[in-house]
Amino acid sequence: MPLQPGFGQAGQALTEFLLISLALIPLFLLIPMIGKYQDIGHAAQLASRYAAFDALLRNGSDNSWKPPATLAAELRQRFFGIPGAAVVTDAQEAAPIRNSWNDPYQHPLIASPAAIALSFGARRGETHADGYDHAPSGDTDLFMLASRAGLASTGLYRANVGVSLASLPAGLRSIEPFDRLKLRIERHASVLPGPWTAVSPEQTEMRTGGLAPLNTPMPNGLISAAIEVVDMASVRPPSFGKLGQWRDVVPGDRLRSGETR
Secondary structure, eight states, X not given: OOOOTTGGGTTHHHHHHHHHHHHHHHHHHHHHHHHHHHHHHHHHHHHHHHHHHHHHHSSTTTSOOOOHHHHHHHHHHXXXXXXXXXXXXXXXXXXXXXXXXXXXXXXXXXXXXXXXXXXXXXXXXXXXXXXXXXXXXXXXXXXXXXXXXXXXXXXXXXXXXXXXXXXXXXXXXGGTTTTSOOOEEEEEEEXXXXXXXXXXXXXXXXXXXXXXXXXXXXXXXXHHHHHHHXXXXXXXXXXXXXXXXXXXXXXGGGSOTTOOO
């Protein structure tokens, strides 16, 4: 009896679908994991920028560095902690890690806060001084009085944030090779701390005073005596060379009691 056309191909489409599913289904199951890895990488990038830009406010030329341990604790709270949780300075306990970063079996991808590491420079040192692993900047070479004013530049500063991720459970072919990757995500940010930026009006006055002997050409006492001679004692003498009058000070009535802004 002759075979009907297409009779020998019956069930071929179902067989092909099952074979393709063996490769596609594990991939579909791992797509959420890839999204979580990207989310952790984004958090690490933001944390590295936070650490780098903190050096613009606190560095060797402007004021004291923030201790690396304190800075690392802030990074864990702000960028890896539970959304909406309060950021506590000098927390006694390690901040809990975001609970949405789990594998398909509800195991945390970040085993502990210690898996989030802060380091400095290309060599990943432990101190802020290690962040300067480039040649000093030459932006003050043409300014001979830069060192006298405290404007020496030490070059680029780099902060790194690395996250060591837990591997997925072993023994399941559907998640290979994610069960043995030992994945580590690291991001870094570099800035050029500007020694020209002062942290307070008083520091600006100190630097300017180091460049020029203020108040010496025309002392206020001499000016006041001259005003007395011409019988204009009610006129307030000008403050030549004094920069204090240009300070940006918040009026007292704009501050709440016990608070400083």
